[in-house]
Amino acid sequence: MNSWVTLTASLVVLLSIASLPLLKNHYFLNWRPWWSSNSVVADLLVTNGTIYTSDDSLPFADSMAILNGRVLRVGNYSSLKDLAGYGTEELNLEGKVVVPGFIDSHVHLLSGGLQMAQVELRGMNRKDEFVIKVKEAVASKLSC
Known part of the structure; x- marks a missing residue:
């Protein structure tokens, strides 16, 4: 009986050590x-x-x-x-x-630049100024 307990305990210890890399x-x-x-x-x-x-x-x-x-x-x-x-x-x-991650804003420079040239938004400091300018540009395009 004593040798059976020793053998079983030894087997448990051996299997525990062998399984450590899996964890x-x-x-x-x-x-x-x-x-x-x-x-x-x-x-x-x-x-x-x-x-x-x-x-x-x-x-x-x-x-x-x-x-x-x-x-x-x-x-x-x-x-x-x-x-x-x-x-x-x-x-x-x-x-x-x-290197740190780079974010691609995906702007098509040529068409984006042409669109910016159609409505002058430089110098706009307030949201209401921006909205008025865009509405004016839309109205002028619709009247053409």
Whole structure:
């Protein structure tokens, strides 16, 4: 009976250890040792790249820590290591460049410019002035 209990317990421990990699991305594995001063753990560390920050005090960095899709900290790798936990993934950029997102307002410059030339809106400071100008332009187009 005693050897059966020992064998069963050993098997449970072995299976538990073997299944740990399957749980890698579970939130509860982003633990910190009790002696750590930092309680925040990043989901992702982006390393070994050129990251443009658009901040005059640090225009470029080589690493970035991210938690829940938000940037926690940007800097060199050694300044971000304290944000890594057991479940933190690391993405090696291999020298690639990261820049902030660009928003395409999708303006067709030629036709947009021609439309602006048809109604003079420069110098409009108030909404009522703008509305009057647009109404006048529409009325003149309808009368043609």
